[in-house]
Amino acid sequence: MKSVLIQSEIQKEWVAKLEAHREQLEKNAHRNDIESRFPYENVQWLVDEGYSQLTLPVAYGGRGATLEDMTVIQTVLGSIDGATALSIGWHVGLIGELYEGRLWDDAILELLAEAVKQGALVNRAVSEAETGSPTRGGRPATFAQFDGTHYVLNGVKTFTSMSRALSHVVVAAYIPDREKVGFFLIKKDAEGLEVADNWNMVGMRATESHDLILNDVKVESKFLVEIKGEGPKFQNGWLLHIPATYLGIAQAARDEALKFALTHQPNSIETPISELPVVQQNIGKMETKLLSARHLLWSTAKAYTDLSEKDEISNETAASKVVVMNEGLEVVDLAMRIIGAKSLEMDRPIQRYYRDMRAGLHNPPMEDLAYTQIAKKALSLFQSE
Numbered sequence: 347m348k349s350v351l352i353q354s355e356i357q358k359e360w361v362a363k364l365e366a367h368r369e370q371l372e373k374n375a376h377r378n379d380i381e382s383r384f385p386y387e388n389v390q391w392l393v394d395e396g397y398s399q400l401t402l403p404v405a406y407g408g409r410g411a412t413l414e415d416m417t418v419i420q421t422v423l424g425s426i427d428g429a430t431a432l433s434i435g436w437h438v439g440l441i442g443e444l445y446e447g448r449l450w451d452d453a454i455l456e457l458l459a460e461a462v463k464q465g466a467l468v469n470r471a472v473s474e475a476e477t478g479s480p481t482r483g484g485r486p487a488t489f490a491q492f493d494g495t496h497y498v499l500n501g502v503k504t505f506t507s508m509s510r511a512l513s514h515v516v517v518a519a520y521i522p523d524r525e526k527v528g529f530f531l532i533k534k535d536a537e538g539l540e541v542a543d544n545w546n547m548v549g550m551r552a553t554e555s556h557d558l559i560l561n562d563v564k565v566e567s568k569f570l571v572e573i574k575g576e577g578p579k580f581q582n583g584w585l586l587h588i589p590a591t592y593l594g595i596a597q598a599a600r601d602e603a604l605k606f607a608l609t610h611q612p613n614s615i616e617t618p619i620s621e622l623p624v625v626q627q628n629i630g631k632m633e634t635k636l637l638s639a640r641h642l643l644w645s646t647a648k649a650y651t652d653l654s655e656k657d658e659i660s661n662e663t664a665a666s667k668v669v670v671m672n673e674g675l676e677v678v679d680l681a682m683r684i685i686g687a688k689s690l691e692m693d694r695p696i697q698r699y700y701r702d703m704r705a706g707l708h709n710p711p712m713e714d715l716a717y718t719q720i721a722k723k724a725l726s727l728f729q730s731e
Contacts, residue, residue, distance in 0.1 A: 360400075363395065365422070378429065378552035379551050382551040385427060385429055385433070386511065389433060401438045406455070406459035408441075411438075411442075413583050413651050414644070414648045416586075418644060418647070421597070424594020424598075428592070429702070431590075435588065435590070436507050436587070467513050467514070470529075472486070474486055485527065488519040490519040490565070491522065496567070497528075499519050500561060503560075504555075506556060506558040511554075514533055529571055531569045531571045542556050544556055581656035585710060585711070590643065592670055592702075592706040600632045602696050603628075603682075604620075606685045606688075607684055631676075642665065642669050668711075668716045682696060
């Protein structure tokens with residue numbers, strides 16, 4: 347994925363490192379997908395190489411990668427293995443969010459930073475079957491009752507990506523005594539916390555995003571790290587790790603189609619199919635869609651990094667995921683048209699790219715909410731005149 351947009355030293359370092367290990371990281375992707383097996387080897391290599399410390403600020407002993415850095419690097423990782431990229435992306439995105447916004451007390455941030463430097467992996471557990479996407483504002487059915495010394499949590503969280511490999515989870519739970527939703531930092535090995543073996547989806551099978559079951563899990567008061575609606579507020583651009591991953595998957599589909607077009611030559615024609623006008627038209631369409639998506643996403647990440655007022659580009663951050671998903675889905679479709687019926691063969695990665703891309707539609711922000719946000723901001727410009 348050579349591009350003039352790859353600029354900073356940390357981007358160059360990590361892009362070179364990922365490309366050098368591309369074959370190794372791609373090796374088990376097919377088996378992991380078929381077996382719904384988490385890419386343990388890939389993620390462990392990333393942790394060992396320091397990727398899990400990528401967005402931890404230098405002041406806390408991390409690499410201090412910016413949002414722009416993360417977005418570019420995640421795109422490359424997504425082109426290698428979407429499940430690996432999405433899984434580790436939740437961690438690096440959350441770390442970037444927490445430390446940029448200073449969302450937690452300093453003592454907890456220091457504690458988490460030390461754990462991350464020792465290889466810890468953390469993700470939020472906020473979705474539930476009863477509420478659907480947490481971005482829609484439903485109150486969690488998981489609840490936290492204070493017993494005088496600890497909070498005791500009970501409930502079930504869904505879509506806990508990287509569940510098998512996590513060391514810590516940030517669990518959203520309703521606190522009846524306070525009539526508020528709180529977020530609790532919990533070690534994965536806490537007594538009463540279990541990972542269900544129930545992840546069996548069509549797409550992103552290797553993320554092992556099993557349900558997380560909490561049965562009387564005790565949590566010290568100091569690990570109630572956030573109260574929803576309280577504390578500092580800021581525009582969170584770190585969710586751009588999501589469209590970055592899916593942009594990478596679309597890029598991989600394009601690459602697969604080009605390799606096929608350059609080598610496939612039916613005996614009915616005298617050249618590879620790459621010489622056919624219809625194939626070249628589809629390749630041109632793929633390239634244009636990827637260029638559009640890449641420039642919007644990467645330039646938004648750069649603007650977020652450079653601007654002091656993040657709200658100025660809130661529409662761009664919302665639109666980036668929508669545009670990447672819609673263009674990416676079309677890129678994969680065009681790639682499959684170029685490859686033809688062979689694209690449906692289970693041994694070809696293109697069918698996995700198709701299934702994994704569909705999963706992105708259900709990652710935040712949801713398309714309808716993104717459009718509503720964009721519309722409201724556009725209307726407000728005229729209403730304030």
